[in-house]
Amino acid sequence: MDSNVKAPEELLKAQKWANMLDTAIKLPVIPFRIGLDSIIGLIPGAGDAAMLIAGFRIISLGKKMGMPSGLLKTMVRNSVMDFALGFIPFVGDIADFFYKSNSKNVQIMEKWWINNNKAAVDRATQEKLSAWQEQLTD
Template sequence: MDVKAPKALLKAQKMANLLDTAVKLPIIPIRVGLDSLVGLIPGAYDAIMLFVSLRIVWLGKSMGMPKALIAQMIKNSAIDFGLGFIPFVGDIADIFYKANQKNVRIMERWWTGENKAKVDASTRAKLAQWDKDNS
């Protein structure tokens, strides 16, 4: 029995990494992503980043997450979007807030909680097989 995360969760993880932490800044140990970099350009780019952020929310909804968690994810995205309207301060806050990473963590905690018995059983089976192979 092998338990794997659903494709929607894996896709959301990749998107969140690209949006929030894909680039390591030189000299300082801070990672940023497209959301922070594109946010430096004024105009419709914040709206584009909101649309991409809401794609992660949609992936959570497609996994069957509860409405309360989806609402929390929407709130995180809205806060990130709102911060983008504050000149300079919003750009700095965007580096540290990382709404997409927060939303993926919500998805991961929910999925793990929903599948704990399967994950535990799979882990026990793999451990038993490893123990058998190495005895």
Template structure:
């Protein structure tokens, strides 16, 4: 049995990494992404990043996530958007808030919860296969 994350979740993970952690800053051990960089542009940058963040929410909806979790994801994106309107301080806080990463963690926890039995069975099967190969060696 092979259990893999759905394409929508994998896309959301890649998008969140691009938006929140794609670039390592020199000197300080903090990673930033396009959200922090584009968000520096007053108004338009934050609005553009909100639209991209909502793509992650849409990917969650396409997986069939429950409405309360989707609402939490929208709230995270809205907080990130709102923080961006505070000059300088908002840009600094945006570096650490990482709403897109939070939203992907919500998606991951939900998906694992929904697929726990299959993931556990696949893990047991892989362990059994490994044990059998170890005996034959």
């Protein structure tokens, strides 16, 4: 058994992408993070459309991983909801700060991947724990 079980490249890319879009920038004074989605989404219409396309990159990575169509549909629904909220003047801009569809979609990807690889992850973790315990007793 390979004790170096790693998340697939697509999932790692999706995590980085979601971080950039949803939480890359820490706001001063208040404990809140925003990303490009919140900033670019302030541009009426075009900003929201650009962020919808950016969000679909995460969905395409999920499809490339082989995620089931039901989960992909949920991810599309999350992105479209974010897009639709952006069209409501002012309220949509505020919603962009709180509704993090890209992060939600990556969480769906992570849960799906871990559910499908739990046995391998558990085995690898146990092997590393055993090796660590052996080092302590030497």
